Amino acid sequence: MSLLVPWALAWGAASAAVVILYMLRRRERELPVSALFLWEQVPPDAMSRVARWLPRTDLLLWAQVLTVLVMALVLSSPVVTRTRPAGATAIVVDTSLSSAPTGRMEEARSAAREVVQGSAGPWALISWGDPPELIVRPTVSEEEVMAGIAQLSYNLTARPSLAQALALAPQGWDRVTVITGAAPDDAPAEVIELSPVDNVAIDAFAVRAQPDDSGYQALVTVRNDTPEFRDVVVTVRDIEGGRAFQQARLLEPERQDTFSFPLWGRVGPAYAAELNTDDAFPYDDVRYYALDMPASLRVRWIGDEDRYLWSALRAAAPVERAADPPWDLTVVVREDVDEAVDGPVLLVEAGLPEAPRGDLVPADGWTIHRDLLLEQVDERPWTATAVHELSLPEGAHVPLKLGGLPALARWSSADGRRVVLPIQLGRSNLPLTVGFPVLLRNALSWLIPSPEGATLTVGEAMQLPADAVIHTPSGQAAGVWVPQEPGLFELSHGGRSHYVAANVPRVTLNRPPEHTAEPRAPTEHQAPLWPWMAAVVLILLGGEWYLARRSGV
Amino acid sequence: MNDVLLTAAELRALARARVRLERVRGTLPGLHPSPWAGLSLEFADHRPYQEGDDYRLIDWAVYARLGRLATKVFAREAESPLYLLLDTSASMAQGHPSKMHAARRLAAAFAFMAHRSQDRFSIHRLGEQRDDHLSPRRGKGALVESFRMLSELQPEGRRSLDEDLLRWARLSRAPGTCIVLSDFLSPEGYEKGLAALQHRQHQVRSVQLLADIDLDPPRLGEVRLWDVETRHSRPLVLGREAWRSYQEALRTWNEGLSSACRKLGIEHFLFRSDTSAVEAALTVSSRRAV
Numbered sequence A: 001m002s003l004l005v006p007w008a009l010a011w012g013a014a015s016a017a018v019v020i021l022y023m024l025r026r027r028e029r030e031l032p033v034s035a036l037f038l039w040e041q042v043p044p045d046a047m048s049r050v051a052r053w054l055p056r057t058d059l060l061l062w063a064q065v066l067t068v069l070v071m072a073l074v075l076s077s078p079v080v081t082r083t084r085p086a087g088a089t090a091i092v093v094d095t096s097l098s099s100a101p102t103g104r105m106e107e108a109r110s111a112a113r114e115v116v117q118g119s120a121g122p123w124a125l126i127s128w129g130d131p132p133e134l135i136v137r138p139t140v141s142e143e144e145v146m147a148g149i150a151q152l153s154y155n156l157t158a159r160p161s162l163a164q165a166l167a168l169a170p171q172g173w174d175r176v177t178v179i180t181g182a183a184p185d186d187a188p189a190e191v192i193e194l195s196p197v198d199n200v201a202i203d204a205f206a207v208r209a210q211p212d213d214s215g216y217q218a219l220v221t222v223r224n225d226t227p228e229f230r231d232v233v234v235t236v237r238d239i240e241g242g243r244a245f246q247q248a249r250l251l252e253p254e255r256q257d258t259f260s261f262p263l264w265g266r267v268g269p270a271y272a273a274e275l276n277t278d279d280a281f282p283y284d285d286v287r288y289y290a291l292d293m294p295a296s297l298r299v300r301w302i303g304d305e306d307r308y309l310w311s312a313l314r315a316a317a318p319v320e321r322a323a324d325p326p327w328d329l330t331v332v333v334r335e336d337v338d339e340a341v342d343g344p345v346l347l348v349e350a351g352l353p354e355a356p357r358g359d360l361v362p363a364d365g366w367t368i369h370r371d372l373l374l375e376q377v378d379e380r381p382w383t384a385t386a387v388h389e390l391s392l393p394e395g396a397h398v399p400l401k402l403g404g405l406p407a408l409a410r411w412s413s414a415d416g417r418r419v420v421l422p423i424q425l426g427r428s429n430l431p432l433t434v435g436f437p438v439l440l441r442n443a444l445s446w447l448i449p450s451p452e453g454a455t456l457t458v459g460e461a462m463q464l465p466a467d468a469v470i471h472t473p474s475g476q477a478a479g480v481w482v483p484q485e486p487g488l489f490e491l492s493h494g495g496r497s498h499y500v501a502a503n504v505p506r507v508t509l510n511r512p513p514e515h516t517a518e519p520r521a522p523t524e525h526q527a528p529l530w531p532w533m534a535a536v537v538l539i540l541l542g543g544e545w546y547l548a549r550r551s552g553v
Numbered sequence B: 001m002n003d004v005l006l007t008a009a010e011l012r013a014l015a016r017a018r019v020r021l022e023r024v025r026g027t028l029p030g031l032h033p034s035p036w037a038g039l040s041l042e043f044a045d046h047r048p049y050q051e052g053d054d055y056r057l058i059d060w061a062v063y064a065r066l067g068r069l070a071t072k073v074f075a076r077e078a079e080s081p082l083y084l085l086l087d088t089s090a091s092m093a094q095g096h097p098s099k100m101h102a103a104r105r106l107a108a109a110f111a112f113m114a115h116r117s118q119d120r121f122s123i124h125r126l127g128e129q130r131d132d133h134l135s136p137r138r139g140k141g142a143l144v145e146s147f148r149m150l151s152e153l154q155p156e157g158r159r160s161l162d163e164d165l166l167r168w169a170r171l172s173r174a175p176g177t178c179i180v181l182s183d184f185l186s187p188e189g190y191e192k193g194l195a196a197l198q199h200r201q202h203q204v205r206s207v208q209l210l211a212d213i214d215l216d217p218p219r220l221g222e223v224r225l226w227d228v229e230t231r232h233s234r235p236l237v238l239g240r241e242a243w244r245s246y247q248e249a250l251r252t253w254n255e256g257l258s259s260a261c262r263k264l265g266i267e268h269f270l271f272r273s274d275t276s277a278v279e280a281a282l283t284v285s286s287r288r289a290v
Helices: A006-024 A049-056 A059-075 A104-117 A142-151 A162-166 A307-316 A435-447 A530-551 B008-014 B060-066 B099-116 B140-152 B161-171 B191-199 B240-264 B277-286
Strands: A029-033 A079-084 A089-094 A123-128 A133-139 A175-180 A190-193 A199-209 A216-225 A230-238 A244-251 A255-263 A270-275 A286-290 A297-303 A319-321 A329-333 A345-348 A357-362 A366-368 A386-390 A397-402 A405-413 A416-421 A455-457 A469-472 A475-477 A487-493 A496-503 A523-528 B029-048 B070-078 B082-086 B121-125 B177-182 B203-210 B221-227 B233-238 B267-272
Touching (some): A089 A162, A104 A142, A123 A142, A123 A162, A133 A142, A199 A270, A199 A286, A216 A230, A230 A255, A286 A487, A307 A329, A405 A435, A416 A435, B008 B099, B008 B277, B082 B099, B099 B140, B161 B191, B191 B240, B233 B240, B240 B267, B267 B277
Parallel strands (some): A029 B221, A089 A123, A089 A175, A297 A319, A297 A329
Antiparallel strands (some): A123 A133, A230 A270, A286 A496, A357 A386, A397 A405, A405 A416, A469 A475, A487 A496, B029 B070
């Protein structure tokens, strides 16, 4: 700042002109009185011009002089010198899933603002998410950086390496500041660590076949990232069947544990594992898993109609009759099929070329060998009087015999799995018992294994088949689909529907920096003062206007 | 000006006050003890029976004991009319608060006290050509009407206090108590008017109200003084000396007023316009005229 600026000098001199004009101005003030006749007895004061003028000085004069002087200061371009810890600063704000806990993004914005206010600039602002993004290019405008900071928001994806983010602003910076809650190992930059978050999370969730092929189980791994013991309740829900399995356990601090849920009966196409916590990071409190399994089984029916059998099948699993392929299951009733059948087959008093049906022979007395087909089945009330003779292939399991003849058998062939029930159902009470649909459900679970389906992470692209359409809350998608949020999404393809599960990636929320770069030496920054002084001038002008109005000038 | 002349608290403070009177002139019953005998319930004295006295007033017990007739005499309580004379010239608008505002509140206070004493009262705007309120009245209706009239009073014009008082004295009939509320800054004087009121058998009290600008004018230096009534003006350098001279002139004027009142037997009061109306009214009402 220098008052030697010509315009500033001129304005400063104008204040003297204001005072001189004020002194030269002769204006008597009017004073109304009640009794002039009393004043007529008063001799006038004999005062000099200056003495007359002095009592007339008022606030308006001082306001005018002050206004002129402040305007002279404005013209002299005043600046204030501030010392700031650094000059050019690149600010990298973690906007990945690890910034999603409640309040953490606002804390990151606040930290970024403090970095801007504490440095002289220029600045660059980088959003460290997937993909990393240069929010504000290198600029000296503090307002632009602040506006960019206000725009920052997290997404539900994992973050790439810090090098990829820093590559967006390759200039040489005095200071590179990374604002994150989970610092990368050996970060080549100064790290501002955000407040740690207590979190209990589902780390992993999967549904898989039991090793002995006796059914399915759901495995849920839960991690307790808090310094205290936590009671957790894990619930696994069958999305289609509506069944729920629940377990509660006490988790030690900073430990993880695995919950195993045997899924009895026919496995569903999609499951969700839920955690009963109320922490600041809800995204990892639920995870989804999908099996590559249709929502309902398309059944090819060959042979006689049997409404008891069909009712029991409908009770065991969602099934629908289909005249055209593809079929998930072939049911043959009281008929000998001469040709090979692809896929799983349920034979009821029927035969295949690999297991031809024989004559019906009277039989009595059950012989039982425990098998997965008889899981949770009570066979004691069953009665039967006849059974077809069968020629079973090698390796067939026969868990039930009637009078020494196979009454229930299963085997695997090159064309698929088979279950045969050669009992004469018309002369048996088997279709009328509670155990019959349970038997059929066990048979279907074995006949139609459920392979793993598509389980993606948010942000991971999926190439859909040509005629496939996926249904999301925001509409249908085809071609390449990238899930933007966790959930179970229905995929329609070739007249059939499947589920695709999308989960948030596994992230580390809290990790202190192991090593960070030190901030650079302080630098000086000059901030202009003229906007503030111009505001003072405006206020003074308003005050002058008020005084002038009040004094009736 | 406030919409309410007197607040509820001020009215409560005035409720038990009475205007103390030297002479009770009224003929109607009231609460002031009258020197004349009357027919109230309060026994006063005996006097010898005179021909024509009411037989019912003869005290037969005295006759039995003394053997001569004596008539009972009872005390008399009468009312006294109160006339409030307000100067409404333009000079009364001066000051913060204005003298007119103080006069309004003071007149309202006196009217309320008269109402509580069951006295008749009337409020007169000096110089009014048509004075419909010449006859005093009493009662709640008269009080309400008086307050309304006071609220509507506006100072204006130039008046001669002397002439206005003379004119009012000529028109007045029943003698009573006159309270003159004015700044008494009338170059034409006031003595004749006050004397005329005394001549009409009124008990007069002069209440002079002066504003801050009258008592302590600001020393503004070079000023042009103008009279709010005559509109005449005079340039003046208003400094310390001029201020002192004015104070001296005002003191002389006020002493002249006080002296004139003393000669006429009139009680004189001087109040600033920012004095509490209750305090001023109680001061005026509690002192008997000499």
